[in-house]
Amino acid sequence: MTEDATTPEKDRPPLVALDRVSKYYGNIRALEGVSLEVGAGEITCVLGDNGAGKSTLIKIIAGLHQHDAGTFAIDGEETRLANPRAALDRGIATVYQDLAVVPLMPVWRNFFLGSEPVKGSGPLRRLDVGTMRETTRSELLRMGIDLRDVDQPIGTLSGGERQCVAIARAVHFGAKVLVLDLSDRHDVHAVGIGAAGWVDADRSTVLFAPHLAWRNEPLRDALSARLAVPVLVDNDANTAAWAEWRFGAGRGEDHLVMITLGTGIGGAILQDGQVKRGKYGVAGEFGHMQVVPGGHRCPCGNRGCWEQYSSGNALVREARELAAADSPVAHVLLDRVGGTIGDITGPLITELAREGDAMCVELFQDIGQWLGVGIANLAAALDPSCFVVGGGVSAADDLLIGPARDAFRRHLTGRGYRPEARIVKAELGPEAGMVGAADLARLVARRFRRANRRRVERHERYERYAQALRNPGTPRPSREV
Numbered sequence: 001m002t003e004d005a006t007t008p009e010k011d012r013p014p015l016v017a018l019d020r021v022s023k024y025y026g027n028i029r030a031l032e033g034v035s036l037e038v039g040a041g042e043i044t045c046v047l048g049d050n051g052a053g054k055s056t057l058i059k060i061i062a063g064l065h066q067h068d069a070g071t072f073a074i075d076g077e078e079t080r081l082a083n084p085r086a087a088l089d090r091g092i093a094t095v096y097q098d099l100a101v102v103p104l105m106p107v108w109r110n111f112f113l114g115s116e117p118v119k120g121s122g123p124l125r126r127l128d129v130g131t132m133r134e135t136t137r138s139e140l141l142r143m144g145i146d147l148r149d150v151d152q153p154i155g156t157l158s159g160g161e162r163q164c165v166a167i168a169r170a171v172h173f174g175a176k177v178l179v180l181d182l183s184d185r186h187d188v189h190a191v192g193i194g195a196a197g198w199v200d201a202d203r204s205t206v207l208f209a210p211h212l213a214w215r216n217e218p219l220r221d222a223l224s225a226r227l228a229v230p231v232l233v234d235n236d237a238n239t240a241a242w243a244e245w246r247f248g249a250g251r252g253e254d255h256l257v258m259i260t261l262g263t264g265i266g267g268a269i270l271q272d273g274q275v276k277r278g279k280y281g282v283a284g285e286f287g288h289m290q291v292v293p294g295g296h297r298c299p300c301g302n303r304g305c306w307e308q309y310s311s312g313n314a315l316v317r318e319a320r321e322l323a324a325a326d327s328p329v330a331h332v333l334l335d336r337v338g339g340t341i342g343d344i345t346g347p348l349i350t351e352l353a354r355e356g357d358a359m360c361v362e363l364f365q366d367i368g369q370w371l372g373v374g375i376a377n378l379a380a381a382l383d384p385s386c387f388v389v390g391g392g393v394s395a396a397d398d399l400l401i402g403p404a405r406d407a408f409r410r411h412l413t414g415r416g417y418r419p420e421a422r423i424v425k426a427e428l429g430p431e432a433g434m435v436g437a438a439d440l441a442r443l444v445a446r447r448f449r450r451a452n453r454r455r456v457e458r459h460e461r462y463e464r465y466a467q468a469l470r471n472p473g474t475p476r477p478s479r480e481v
């Protein structure tokens with residue numbers, strides 16, 4: 001590297017910088033004017049259809065091809081890589097989907113393939129197996145892969161585990177930039193869906209989806225029939241709660257309640273590592289707890305539901321009412337939408353509140369207070385240790401959570417004589433539902449694999465027993481079929 005470790009992060013040139021890079025084969029344009037930058041600690045994802053030029057781009061960065069136009073700089077220095085070895089020397093390692101491994105050799109042997117450390121000298125020179133085993137184990141552990149047995153053939157690892165071995169290997173040998181070719185051939189072992197609707201207790205049917213044409217929709221079976229892999233279906237708030245508990249703001253909490261503030265209010269309850277779905281699968285619909293008898297009409301048919309007072313819809317409704325009444329406090333907001341009240345949206349109100357507009361800040365305080373009141377009710381019923389607030393409206397952060405915490409403390413039953421639950425903002429953003437669905441699907445796939453393995457083992461035992469009966473001379477295996 002040309003800079004030393006004391007150079008502040010922001011002043012360092014990007015590790016890799018492409019500026020309008022193009023590649024031609026005769027008059028075929030394989031790549032046209034691609035610019036990108038990757039700095040330390042950053043991930044850049046390149047998406048594209050088949051033939052879009054992703055592999056050409058990867059090959060240029062990996063030193064397999066050279067670009068025909070534009071500039072390619074490494075550590076701020078313009079470069080033309082002669083071959084993959086030159087790329088490796090500059091700290092760029094490429095991990096392909098089809099890894100160059102020897103399937104029958106142990107994991108540690110593959111880890112050091114081509115760069116095996118030796119000990120001793122002369123005729124006593126031999127591979128330093130102990131070091132290789134230990135290094136492989138510890139480098140994989142640093143990536144969160146705990147392989148009990150690094151002596152197993154690498155062919156017995158899953159595709160993802162093999163890719164982790166390759167990444168750990170590249171990092172161990174000094175890679176600063178990793179190019180991962182995930183391609184379109186990633187094995188899919190299971191599919192997870194976080195559905196915006198009520199999902200029944202055995203997680204197969206979407207009973208009702210307010211925004212989709214699903215009524216008693218047998219979603220899981222309909223997809224399983226087409227996909228030939230296990231399919232998991234769950235409510236999207238449940239999957240978001242799962243994600244926050246596994247990877248986000250709720251890590252380490254064994255009693256967690258998730259509240260998602262979007263246009264309405266969704267929610268989920270997680271206890272002792274399990275999502276609590278209720279007898280019929282529809283627990284956690286907190287948005288329709290009645291907080292104001294005879295209050296605002298709710299699309300669910302009732303009046304005074306919590307989500308009519310503390311959600312994106314409530315925020316927009318209040319702002320539009322103030323604007324329609326031509327209240328002097330709404331003039332900034334009205335100016336921003338050119339007088340068209342219908343153009344007032346949640347994100348705009350959030351933006352103005354952040355800029356300090358008094359009316360918008362006040363609207364958030366109102367919403368936040370109602371949020372705190374509802375959370376105090378939930379604490380009375382469920383007594384969790386942590387409330388995670390997610391969903392689009394929670395982007396407003398302390399504008400909302402601050403007032404919610406205050407109101408929660410004022411309304412909590414038995415306050416002063418009980419430990420108070422934490423109220424925290426979700427960490428995974430709008431992807432939480434997707435992350436959780438994928439992780440839950442992973443668990444389903446694992447159960448599926450284990451059950452399959454047990455079935456095969458049972459079958460093999462049965463075969464051995466049947467064979468022993470056919471050949472009475474051989475000793476009988478024990479009869480545990």
Ligand SMILES: [Zn+2]
Nearest residue numbers: 288298300305
């Ligand atoms: Zn309602």
